[in-house]
Amino acid sequence: MQTDNPTLTEKLASAIADGILDGSLTPGLRLDENSLARQYGVSRTPVREALRQLMRSGLIDMRPRKGAVVSKATPGQVESLFVAMAEMEATCARLAAMSMTPVERRRLQARHEAMTALAAAGDRAAYSDANVAFHSAIYAGAHNEPIAEYTLGLRRRVGPFRRAQFNVDGRLVLSNREHDTVVRAILSGDAAGAHAAMLHHVSLVEDAFETFAATSAA
Amino acid sequence: MQTDNPTLTEKLASAIADGILDGSLTPGLRLDENSLARQYGVSRTPVREALRQLMRSGLIDMRPRKGAVVSKATPGQVESLFVAMAEMEATCARLAAMSMTPVERRRLQARHEAMTALAAAGDRAAYSDANVAFHSAIYAGAHNEPIAEYTLGLRRRVGPFRRAQFNVDGRLVLSNREHDTVVRAILSGDAAGAHAAMLHHVSLVEDAFETFAATSAA
């Protein structure tokens, strides 16, 4: 019947995750296995397995006999997610400063310079896309699969709670300037500097979400 | 038959995970669902779900039609795990330095002092247990669930690759001295210092595993 290789379970997990991330499945919504099975025209078994996967990635919550609901995070949990995100980004930058190959460093710089042009031109859409790629490049540059993968997962998780950060005029240029500090530190192999610069950069993004600031010490 | 509340799936996942962590299920070993089901006297369904869970936590590998095997990591992957572990521990220490409550700080210090006594007495078993609790206390002190949870999972994952670090005489006292630096930084709210000290501490543990050192910068 199905000649596809990716298992049904995985396709279901992706489909449901997309539904959550694009907002069509709102937090708090109950996900009952029968409805999902009917909706996708499959049996409950792959649905169950997909839900388990999503639970472990934090997108949904499941309690033993109570079923699954889309994670409805409290403000505190959202705050935790953003803090975690910032720490992981900073860690990736630190590792990237230490482990990036010369080629990767050159490409990062090229990417950054392209974004500088986009920022100057005020092209928000293109800058936003390039921004995602920029950060992904740093995750990859960390040369550490567990860290990179976790950071990527975290970024997906915070996605639904993110407001458009680049709407405010001037934010584009500011973001780009922060990137400049980060790139400079990474290129020069300054691990601690890269860590601090990235932490600063991402924490500002967090502020754009209107979280209760604070948490800056040392 | 079953009057227990924790679902079979979870108990199976724990049982299999224990088997892997204590070494009775060696890396590379094939885990076929039928055998496991017979072995534990249940059907294949909970076994399948347990395996999925373990896959997502990285303890086993599964390929679409090829079944599950206990993760057999390459030296490079193990190295990555240890690096990731060190980074996460350091991050937890950083966050703990910023967020621990006064009570938590006092308890951490008390814990540390108790361990100093154990180190002086040369009680390796007790020190080892206390050491786990010590690090766990720091994870918790980070007050960040995603980070703490991930770090804990990572610790479980590196477990199978860890040799007994406290066998070498003098390592006990050395470990305790490093803890002292970490604790001092955390208690004084020195985020950067806590990060660096913990990174140093855990990286040394890593060396005890005979990894190819390096990776220590500014």
Added chain:
DNA sequence: TCTGTCGAAATTGCATACAATTGCCCAAAA
């Protein structure tokens, strides 16, 4: 003797059936 192809057995993925628990609804009594 070695290699390639065909086949059968075993194992996984999915579907369906059964059991058990939970939560809800309604009714009855205070």
Added chain:
DNA sequence: TTTTGGGCAATTGTATGCAATTTCGACAGA
């Protein structure tokens, strides 16, 4: 009218059965 108790329905957890794919082995040909 409100509260409590019981029963019922709905949903999850578990078991089993079926189909498809993969792997291992055997046999034939070179």
